[in-house]
Amino acid sequence: MSQKVIQYIGRTTDFRGNTLWELVANLPNWGVGRMLIRNMFQRYPEPCFMRILKVQAVDEKPGEERKVRVTVEKTWRGVTQPKPVEIYSTSYKADYELVPVEEEQKFLKNTKKVGEVILPNKIEFPPLLREYIREETGESNPLMNVHFKKTYNKQARIAAEGEQPTVQLGMSLSKPPEVSAKLYEGLL
Amino acid sequence: MLRASCQLLSQPGVSAVKTGSTNFALEFVRWRRKPRWLPVAKSKKFRVPERKKQTEEERVELLRLHNIYKTQLRSVRQYLREETVRQQETSTIDHIVFTPEQEEAAFQRCLEENAAWNATIAAEREVRLKREREEKKAYVQERLEAALIREEERKEQANEKVRREKELAKTFISRENLDVAIETALANPVDYNFSIDLGGNIYRGRGTLPGGSEPPAEAQQQQKQAASN
Structure with a gap:
């Protein structure tokens, strides 16, 4: 008897795993204290995982994947967020996976951090606006503040006084990274 | 785009007419694509769209x-x-901006104007209140006088009544003069009867004959008896 081969038909997906309800519903004490991962976020080398703190069941709605309200402690790209996060609206995504207790150490021992990203404090205006401002104020090289709202998810920061930014945000096409230098061959 | 396609479609149609074939090529192409609200075409039902991979770079x-x-x-x-x-915040296009001194001055002017208005109104009110006070006073005075007169009249009437009663009281029959009164009443019988003739003349007395003559003695006797009865 030949081995059974599963052949998938239809659209492919990047998700891999189960919906959150499928995972928690079967666990003793709703899996409080267990570690979860989103497979989508495993593309980052830094550890991304969540630990279940609280589970609230939500009624099933006909014709929809069942959702569940789960409060987790989230570690995102090596940084544990100070406040617990509630997962509800994304709980239907079949992308969650439960980490076996013996494999949790793999995530906990991963101490990689995101490289420091420092945004410049001020950048130049887009060309037309710059011309207008030059005409109005007479300033030869007007600069505007960079808009950046710091959240727990963001690990970049704005350069302090006298600090050298690591990212160039100029209006010109700045130097591409090593990986994609090939795209600009003969152009730059 | 739509027109171009129509032309494209109609051209072979013309040739088809010329060649005498069917007019299938004149079929009207109204929409470039299937409207969104129609379900997936049968031919596309099982088509799986390809997901293109981006290269890493x-x-x-x-x-x-x-x-x-x-x-x-x-x-x-x-x-x-x-x-x-x-x-x-800084432009003055749609509103007038004052310096603090100007603002203060404008406020003071408003205050003064308001005070002037208040003074005028107060003067008017004074006059009106004075007039009203006087009117009230006069009215009250009038009413008081009228009341006095009324009171006096009432007293006068009462006195008059008392006097009349006292006058009358003299003729009352009391225990003392009861006998005298009875005697008098018996002595002077009152005859209220009267007769009347066709001419409207009244003849007082029970027995009075027409013409005013005294009734006969028997009649008088009978009359007396009737009266005593």
């Missing part, structure tokens, strides 16, 4: 460019927002 470069673009756009929007607020 493309992905990295596009991500970088997008990040830069979005940050720049956010920064520009923030700049414009701040600029608008700044302009609204």
Whole structure:
């Protein structure tokens, strides 16, 4: 008897795993204290995982994947967020996976951090606006503040006084990274 | 686009007419594509759209460019927002701006004007209140006088009544003069009877004959008896 081969038909997906309800519903004490991962976020080398703190069941709605309200402690790209996060609206995504207790150490021992990203404090205006401002104020090289709202998810920061930014945000096409230098061959 | 396709479609149609074949080519192409509200065509039902893979270099470069673009756009929007607020706060196009001294002066002028109005109204009110007070006083005085007169009249009437009663009381029959009164009443019988003739003349007395003559003695006797009865 030949081995059974599963052949998938239809659209492919990047998700891999189960919906959150499928995972928690079967666990003793709703899996409080267990570690979860989103497979989508495993593309980052830094550890991304969540630990279940609280589970609230939500009624099933006909014709929809069942959702569940789960409060987790989230570690995102090596940084544990100070406040617990509630997962509800994304709980239907079949992308969650439960980490076996013996494999949790793999995530906990991963101490990689995101490289420091420092945004410049001020950048130049887009060309037309710059011309207008030059005409109005007479300033030869007007600069505007960079808009950046710091959240727990963001690990970049704005350069302090006298600090050298690591990212160039100029209006010109700045130097591409090593990986994609090939795209600009003969152009730059 | 639509017109071009119609032309394209009609051209073979013309030739088809010329060649005498069917007019299938004149079929009207109204829509370039299936309207959104129609279900998936039968022929496309099981088609699986291909998901194109980006190469790593493309992905990295596009991500970088997008990040830069979005940050720049956010920064520009923030700049414009701040600029608008700044302009609204500082510009005097749609409103007049005063210095603090001017504002104070305007306020003082308003106060003075208000005080002047108040004074005029107060003077008017004084006059009116005075007039009203006097009117009230006169009215009260009038009413008091009228009341006095009324009271006096009432007393006068009462006195009059008392006097009349006292007058009358003299003729009352009391225990002392009861006998005398009875005697008098018996002595002077009152005859209220009367007769009347066709001429309307009244003849007082029970027995009075027409013409005013005394009735006969028997009649008088009978009359007396009747009266005593």
